[in-house]
Structure formats: structure tokens, C-alpha cells
Amino acid sequence: MQDNRSVLVPPERLTGWVRRFGERNGPFHTTRSPALPGTFVLEAENGCTALVAAPLTTDTGGLTVGDMVPCETETAVSEVVHRALAPRTVGLILIRRGGYGVGVARDGALISSKNGTRYVQSRTAAGGWSQQRFARRRENQADFLVSTTAQRAAALFADNPPDCLQPGGDAKLFSECLADGALVRYRPLPRLPLLPVPDPRQDVLRRAAADTQAVRITLTNIPD
Numbered sequence: 001m002q003d004n005r006s007v008l009v010p011p012e013r014l015t016g017w018v019r020r021f022g023e024r025n026g027p028f029h030t031t032r033s034p035a036l037p038g039t040f041v042l043e044a045e046n047g048c049t050a051l052v053a054a055p056l057t058t059d060t061g062g063l064t065v066g067d068m069v070p071c072e073t074e075t076a077v078s079e080v081v082h083r084a085l086a087p088r089t090v091g092l093i094l095i096r097r098g099g100y101g102v103g104v105a106r107d108g109a110l111i112s113s114k115n116g117t118r119y120v121q122s123r124t125a126a127g128g129w130s131q132q133r134f135a136r137r138r139e140n141q142a143d144f145l146v147s148t149t150a151q152r153a154a155a156l157f158a159d160n161p162p163d164c165l166q167p168g169g170d171a172k173l174f175s176e177c178l179a180d181g182a183l184v185r186y187r188p189l190p191r192l193p194l195l196p197v198p199d200p201r202q203d204v205l206r207r208a209a210a211d212t213q214a215v216r217i218t219l220t221n222i223p224d
Contacts, residue, residue: 040076054083091162094200101200105209150180168195
């Protein structure tokens with residue numbers, strides 16, 4: 001059975017990752033799209049394919065075979081690494097039902113942060129008035145979590161304005177957080193792909209900060 005998956009690779013390890021791709025899958029060729037800098041594709045003879053993209057290269061879904069032209073692997077890797085390591089300040093907003101973590105990362109390092117726990121209870125199977133009462137309580141808890149997260153993030157971003165945002169955790173809660181008035185000025189910023197994170201404690205925030213520089217690799221047709 002063939003497998004598909006996505007991985008995050010630190011830019012300094014990309015050269016080694018490409019070498020191991022060849023060792024696992026055999027000979028491959030490298031192509032890129034002139035219309036989409038910061039990406040390239042590895043296609044191995046066994047059918048395994050790797051789409052490699054630098055941070056903030058978010059529209060890779062528009063790539064088509066007709067767009068691709070052959071290129072030197074070393075040149076493609078160097079371009080992606082250069083883009084991944086480009087100086088940037090990233091606003092982190094990680095939010096889950098169990099709590100939040102917000103911060104500012106610069107060049108992959110966390111320079112300021114705040115995290116806390118704000119419990120939002122799970123849905124209940126109870127019916128009638130009990131269900132409605134639990135639903136209102138859950139909604140109030142979620143509103144408080146979102147508001148707290150937005151205010152904490154806005155306070156940190158005011159001191160170190162971000163160039164882009166790194167969302168993480170619950171996509172719906174993040175969207176509600178960004179809709180809060182405290183973050184209105186940051187809504188137009190580019191966004192990195194949502195990170196799947198556990199409850200965002202300090203170590204999770206540091207890992208997320210490092211991942212803002214990570215190269216995104218989407219693997220398809222991985223052989224058994």
C-alpha cells in the first residue's frame with residue numbers, strides 16, 4: 001500500500017534529506033516552476049514524488065506538469081534554503097480548547113511569549129435544558145479563551161510587529177481569534193500553514209518558532 005505524508009525539514013538539513021530521498025527511492029529528476037519561486041519537485045523512478053516548498057510559498061496546489069522545467073538539484077535546494085532563512089518576524093498564535101500560546105519569533109527563535117490554560121469543556125450527550133446550559137457554558141468558555149488569546153497576542157505584536165503569522169492548533173478557534181478586534185491590524189498579514197500542536201506550553205511555542213523556518217515537503221506515492 002502506498003502512503004502520502006507531509007514533513008517539516010529544517011533548512012540546514014535539506015541537502016541531507018534530498019540525498020536520503022535518492023538513497024531510499026533510487027534515481028530521480030528535479031523540476032521547478034519559473035512562475036513559483038521557492039519550490040521544486042523531486043520525481044523518483046519508483047513513482048515517489050516530493051514537492052519541496054520554502055515557508056510562505058502557499059499556492060503550490062496550482063502547480064501543473066506543463067509548468068515544470070528541469071533544473072539542477074543543487075541550485076533548487078540552494079534557492080529554497082535561501083528563502084527559508086530570509087530574515088522575518090513571525091507572530092505565533094497557537095490555540096486549543098485546553099489553552100493558548102502566543103509569541104513572536106525572529107529568524108526561528110522565540111523572542112517573546114505568553115501562554116496559559118483556559119479550559120473549554122467538551123460537548124455533552126445530555127439533552128433538553130441540560131444540553132442548552134452546557135452549550136452556553138462551552139460557548140462562554142470559548143469566547144473567553146479567544147478574547148484572552150487575542151489580547152495577549154496583540155500586546156506582544158505591538159512591541160515587535162510581525163511580518164507574517166503562524167497559526168497552530170484548532171483552525172476554528174484561530175479564525176475566531178483573528179476576527180477579534182484586538183488583532184484587526186494583523187488580519188492582512190501572510191500566514192504560514194496551520195501547525196498541528198498539542199496544548200501550547202512553552203516548549204511547544206519554541207518548537208513552533210523553529211518551524212517557522214522549516215521547509216514544507218509533501219510526499220506522494222511512497223512505496224511500501
